[in-house]
Amino acid sequence: MKKFKFTLEKYLDMKIGEDEKLKRSLSDITNEIGIVNSRIADIEEKEAHRRREHSENCKKGITGIGLHEYSEYMGYLHDMRIELDKKLEKLTKKSDEYKEKLIILTNEIKALNKMKEEQKQAFLKEIEDDATRQIDEFVSFKAYSSL
DSSP states (O other): OOOOOTTTTHHHHHHHHHHHHHHHHHHHHHHHHHHHHHHHHHHHHHHHHHHHHHHHOOOOOOOOHHHHHHHHHHHHHHHHHHHHHHHHHHHHHHHHHHHHHHHHHHHHHHHHHHHHHHHHHHHHHHHHHHHHHHHHHHHHHHHHHTT
């Protein structure tokens, strides 16, 4: 009995491997995006807290040194925020690229699986036709040999 063998099986396996690798990479980037968003939220919280604190200090009276420290700290937080925004933009762009590649790869895998199924159906039909032919030959042989 013949065994079904998809002609592009190794190529399909390779594409499935790429798909899994791409999904892991996308997951890693998604995790990084979450971390960066968390850090941005933390900076925003620090800025808001420091502004409230500064506002209260201004009501009480603030020294030049206190004003300078506030200005330096807020500048530092602003610079960190800009840096994180740039990093977030890069990660988002990379994530979008991976998503596009994943869509293309998924479509390729679907097409290969469809081809595999079509080849399998053709193989099964060939087996069935071969079995039918053998039965017909056997029946014909029995009919002619009994004459």
